[in-house]
Amino acid sequence: MHWIDPDCLPEVKGTVERFLLNPHGEIDGFVMSGETQAPVLVHTPPQMEAELTRHVKAGDVVSVRGVRPRKADLIAAVAVTTTNGASVIDREPDHDREHPTLEKRKMSAEGTVRLSLFGPKGDLRGALLADDTVIRIGPKEAEQVAKLLAPNARIAVRGDGIETKHGRVVNAKEIGTGSGDLRPIKEAKPKPKHEAKPKFDQAAHTCGGER
Known part of the structure; x- marks a missing residue:
């Protein structure tokens, strides 16, 4: 279970317009029409895909509870609830999960x-x-x-x-x-590691260079 209790998070309601895909062809979110004119971008972890598509389809009204990062207009969903009461909850990453082998x-x-x-x-x-x-x-x-x-x-x-x-x-x-x-597109170069500065040997640097 996710370490954040979704019931403690603000709720945003809207209509699902379409799902979004990651580079592996997995669903990792959707676009939702909110109460205002502007669409709402919702991120969902790929491991939620099977359960999400089982309960949610385009045109459905859903409630989303999640967190908003400071740098972007986005909701990182912890839970998505349908009008019939079905809840899809982020249960933490499945590190052993393999990406689907879809034809590229x-x-x-x-x-x-x-x-x-x-x-x-x-x-x-x-x-x-x-x-x-x-x-x-x-x-x-x-x-x-x-x-x-x-x-x-x-x-x-x-x-x-x-x-x-x-x-x-x-x-x-x-x-x-x-x-x-x-x-x-140029691949970003990794930042160089800072080399450790050699320790100052006080004994070897006495006045006059003598030990």
Whole structure:
């Protein structure tokens, strides 16, 4: 069971528009029409997929209890409850769980960004296009192309894609403003480790250089 009690968290109600896919083709959230005009981005852990799709489908009204990261307009869901009372709860990561072996193929996409997509801690991870295509980029690489992932930006990508009954996702390897403007996404270099400074040997550095 999740260490956070969902009953202690604020509740947001809305209608599920569509599910979102991660680079492995797993559902890791959905877009929800809230009480206002703006859509609500909800993140759900991939291990909730089977239970979530068993109880929830597009067009359903649900209640979401979760936390909001400081850096993004997002709800990281701990529990999703349907109108008939079924609750889908995050029961902590299953570290032994394997990703599905879905067929990947070369895929491209181009269009206008509808929503920026974020991880549960608010890190930028891609975009949802107006045609419902999901674009995924690693969080460190996404920071380098953040302007192309912002709402209303024009974007084109090429990479490895997966298509399921819940939509399609492109794990971008090249990106630009149009198909004729694609450039490779540079992988973020790991930060260099700081070497330990040699300890000062006071005995070897006495006045006059004598011991």
